[in-house]
Amino acid sequence: MPFNHLQEDETIKESLNLAIIKRLAGYLRPYRPQVALTLLLMGLVIGAELLNPYFLKLAIDQYIVKQDLAGLMLLASGMIGIKLAAVYCSRQRIRIMAGVTNRILLTIRQQLYAHIQKLPFSFFDNRPVGKILARIIGDVNSLSDLFSNSVTNLIPDLVTLAAVTLIMFAMNFRLALASLACLPLLFLFMCSIEVISHQRWRIHRKKVSTCNAFTHENFSGIRVVQSFTAEPETSRTYNRLIHENRRAFVRAVRLNDCFWPSVELSWGVGTMAVAWYGVHLLNTGTITVGLLVAFVGYISMFWQPVMNISNFYNTLVSNISGAERIFDILDIDPAIKDRPDARTLPPVRGEVVFEQVDFVYEADQNVLTQVNLRVQPGETIALVGPTGAGKTSIVNLICRFYEARNGRVLIDGRDVKQLTLESLRGQIGMVLQDTFLFSGSVKENIRYGRLDASDEEVIAAARAVHAHEFISQLEHGYDTDVNERGSRLSFGQRQQIAFARALLADPRILILDEATAGIDTHTERLVQQGIAKLLKGRTSFVIAHRLSTIQNADRILVIDRGRIVESGTHAELLQERGLYYQLFMAQFKFLQEEPAEAAG
Numbered sequence: 336m337p338f339n340h341l342q343e344d345e346t347i348k349e350s351l352n353l354a355i356i357k358r359l360a361g362y363l364r365p366y367r368p369q370v371a372l373t374l375l376l377m378g379l380v381i382g383a384e385l386l387n388p389y390f391l392k393l394a395i396d397q398y399i400v401k402q403d404l405a406g407l408m409l410l411a412s413g414m415i416g417i418k419l420a421a422v423y424c425s426r427q428r429i430r431i432m433a434g435v436t437n438r439i440l441l442t443i444r445q446q447l448y449a450h451i452q453k454l455p456f457s458f459f460d461n462r463p464v465g466k467i468l469a470r471i472i473g474d475v476n477s478l479s480d481l482f483s484n485s486v487t488n489l490i491p492d493l494v495t496l497a498a499v500t501l502i503m504f505a506m507n508f509r510l511a512l513a514s515l516a517c518l519p520l521l522f523l524f525m526c527s528i529e530v531i532s533h534q535r536w537r538i539h540r541k542k543v544s545t546c547n548a549f550t551h552e553n554f555s556g557i558r559v560v561q562s563f564t565a566e567p568e569t570s571r572t573y574n575r576l577i578h579e580n581r582r583a584f585v586r587a588v589r590l591n592d593c594f595w596p597s598v599e600l601s602w603g604v605g606t607m608a609v610a611w612y613g614v615h616l617l618n619t620g621t622i623t624v625g626l627l628v629a630f631v632g633y634i635s636m637f638w639q640p641v642m643n644i645s646n647f648y649n650t651l652v653s654n655i656s657g658a659e660r661i662f663d664i665l666d667i668d669p670a671i672k673d674r675p676d677a678r679t680l681p682p683v684r685g686e687v688v689f690e691q692v693d694f695v696y697e698a699d700q701n702v703l704t705q706v707n708l709r710v711q712p713g714e715t716i717a718l719v720g721p722t723g724a725g726k727t728s729i730v731n732l733i734c735r736f737y738e739a740r741n742g743r744v745l746i747d748g749r750d751v752k753q754l755t756l757e758s759l760r761g762q763i764g765m766v767l768q769d770t771f772l773f774s775g776s777v778k779e780n781i782r783y784g785r786l787d788a789s790d791e792e793v794i795a796a797a798r799a800v801h802a803h804e805f806i807s808q809l810e811h812g813y814d815t816d817v818n819e820r821g822s823r824l825s826f827g828q829r830q831q832i833a834f835a836r837a838l839l840a841d842p843r844i845l846i847l848d849e850a851t852a853g854i855d856t857h858t859e860r861l862v863q864q865g866i867a868k869l870l871k872g873r874t875s876f877v878i879a880h881r882l883s884t885i886q887n888a889d890r891i892l893v894i895d896r897g898r899i900v901e902s903g904t905h906a907e908l909l910q911e912r913g914l915y916y917q918l919f920m921a922q923f924k925f926l927q928e929e930p931a932e933a934a935g
């Protein structure tokens with residue numbers, strides 16, 4: 336389980352940074368022309384900068400010493416012109432790379448989103464939504480600096496470094512050696528702290544993710560939090576998490592802060608060495624004043640890119656864990672996907688068959704055992720049984736949200752594993768107890784069932800399930816906004832919209848999982864008429880705890896501990912005096928007792 340419970344930090348497989356960097360660099364491939372242009376512009380800027388110390392040498396040795404003012408002015412004008420051109424080129428390359436970076440981040444976000452949408456239910460079973468959000472938003476953002484700095488700074492800095500080194504060694508070999516004396520030490524230091532730093536940034540990212548997950552879940556469940564007055568407890572947990580996050584950040588940053596001072600120290604020591612040794616060479620007449628001044632100029636041109644590279648390295652170390660986390664998700668193989676030879680399911684009649692189906696969620700716990708079932712097209716099947724018996728699991732297998740471990744699930748004689756998911760799920764409609772409405776209008780939510788449905792069709796569907804009455808009374812009728820998750824509506828109203836949505840989709844196979852559980856008896860009567868319309872001519876699976884709602888089903892299957900233990904009509908099962916009879920009598924008695932108790 337790579338990343339799981341809410342307050343637990345995720346575990347991520349260790350991966351080779353080089354492979355991740357290569358993979359990231361792959362995203363630059365489609366932008367070769369832009370990258371090439373950026374490099375060209377950078378080349379011009381570097382060229383212009385490299386000329387500066389040389390111009391200084393010329394100014395001193397050729398014009399100042401000879402007191403040639405006209406020549407000096409000409410040189411100065413040339414230098415200003417070159418500088419202006421360099422500034423323009425710099426601005427252009429920043430603009431181009433910012434565009435490229437933005438498009439790459441967009442691509443990664445799209446890839447992540449599309450990929451996560453394809454992942455099976457089992458992926459979401461183990462992962463809090465907040466942790467998924469953290470990856471799509473936070474981790475992708477963290478790559479921004481990496482991309483924009485890599486081309487605009489890293490490559491030019493490396494080129495500058497190589498060019499300056501060459502020039503310095505060409506100008507004076509011994510001075511060059513003196514100025515770079517500290518470099519090997521610096522390199523060793525950087526390498527040694529990288530390992531620890533990377534580890535610390537990883538921990539920080541996990542903490543951020545955990546905080547996000549916690550915040551997301553608690554605000555999603557704010558009604559429960561408030562009704563149980565759990566605010567102090569959740570605040571305490573949140574405080575603990577953000578303090579852990581802060582500590583992780585401080586630990587990571589503290590190490591980062593070592594990078595710059597160590598480069599500055601090496602720079603300072605190098606400059607001192609050049610000044611000391613340069614004066615000595617000057618005294619012996621080995622070098623000119625102009626050369627020494629130019630050399631000092633080149634030293635700062637050498638250390639500036641070293642500083643930038645170490646800064647980039649810093650960014651790389653702190654953000655590479657974001658890339659790891661992104662690829663970690665992109666590498667998850669959607670276990671439930673179209674097989675290479677998958678076929679499209681033609682419009683179905685609606686026969687559903689289970690052949691010796693065994694099913695597990697987690698390794699050794701059989702949830703369904705040897706389920707055999709044959710449902711004729713148009714038949715209404717009710718699934719009843721104790722809580723946790725396996726009713727929902729059965730219908731999940733029909734939609735192939737999960738796959739059977741053994742046996743086969745067939746629709747019109749075709750194994751669901753051999754079909755494309757789109758053609759399979761497109762012909763199955765589902766209404767769940769926990770109806771999910773999206774923010775938007777009532778009309779848009781009903782139309783979710785069939786996106787090309789006309790307004791008239793939407794209204795007709797609502798009428799059929801008796802939702803039209805209450806919708807018409809809403810402030811803006813069908814255009815009323817339902818708010819996030821439909822919080823503007825009552826539970827029963829949301830359910831009725833879900834029925835209208837399912838009716839509009841007009842699926843051949845329909846699944847109602849506890850769909851009437853939250854509806855009061857009066858509305859239920861209305862809804863039952865709607866449901867009767869909904870079920871007509873379709874193969875339907877109705878899961879219900881309230882047995883009064885399924886008495887008219889063609890067949891009732893009683894599920895107990897993952898097996899079908901009884902099957903028949905309401906009357907037949909009552910006669911059998913088995914589990915169904917017991918369940919029915921228990922509910923019947925309960926309903927009889929309730930008013931009596933209330934009266935007493």
Ligand SMILES: Nc1ncnc2c1ncn2[C@@H]1O[C@H](COP(=O)(O)OP(=O)(O)OP(=O)(O)O)[C@@H](O)[C@H]1O
Binds near residue numbers: 720721726727729
């Ligand atoms: N995503 C899951 N991961 C692991 N186990 C699960 C998962 N979903 C359900 N289970 C387990 O599988 C068993 C069957 O669950 P299922 O939801 O099919 O029962 P059900 O009959 O529909 O129950 P209910 O009437 O309460 O909705 C239960 O023991 C449950 O704990």
